[in-house]
Amino acid sequence: MIVSITKIELSSYSKLFAFFKFNGKIIAELKQSKCKKHKITGNLNLKVWYTMTLWENESELNNFYRNGAHLDAMKQSKTFSSKIQSTRIQNKDLINWKKAKQMFS
Numbered sequence: 629m630i631v632s633i634t635k636i637e638l639s640s641y642s643k644l645f646a647f648f649k650f651n652g653k654i655i656a657e658l659k660q661s662k663c664k665k666h667k668i669t670g671n672l673n674l675k676v677w678y679t680m681t682l683w684e685n686e687s688e689l690n691n692f693y694r695n696g697a698h699l700d701a702m703k704q705s706k707t708f709s710s711k712i713q714s715t716r717i718q719n720k721d722l723i724n725w726k727k728a729k730q731m732f733s
Contacts, residue, residue, distance in 0.1 A: 629664070630683045631722060634714040635732045638675045643708035647677065650700070650708075657696050662688040665722050678729065682722050689716075 638647055651668070658666050664682040671677075683689040692698060715731050717723075 629718065629720055630686060630689055630716055631719045632679075632681045632683065632689055632714065632716050633723075633728045633731060634679045634712065635729075636677045636679070636709050637711040638677070638708060639710040641675065644674060646704075646708040650704070651677075651679075653700075654698050657692070657698065661692045663692065667722060669725055678725065680722050680725075680728060682719075 636647070638644060655666070655668075658681065662684065664684065666679070666681045668677065668679045681689070683692075713732055717731075
């Protein structure tokens with residue numbers, strides 16, 4: 629199984645609405661995809677957000693990332709985000725947020 633973890637830093641608070649708009653579409657598509665599990669959390673400042681998804685294999689993950697709302701969000705990400713980082717790990721299930729956030733330190 630593959631866990632994909634992404635850290636998104638919004639360029640300003642004014643971009644929060646655009647982020648939620650795209651994120652809502654992405655979550656709707658995740659529920660229809662082959663994604664096994666997903667979760668999202670933000671920092672208290674609401675400018676830094678983390679997403680985590682669980683996939684059976686790399687092919688299913690890449691198929692989702694390169695299509696639909698996620699592809700649209702990646703194309704427009706520079707309009708609402710100042711920095712996006714992502715990593716993938718092998719694991720049987722999603723990991724806890726503390727461990728996930730440490731991967732970006």
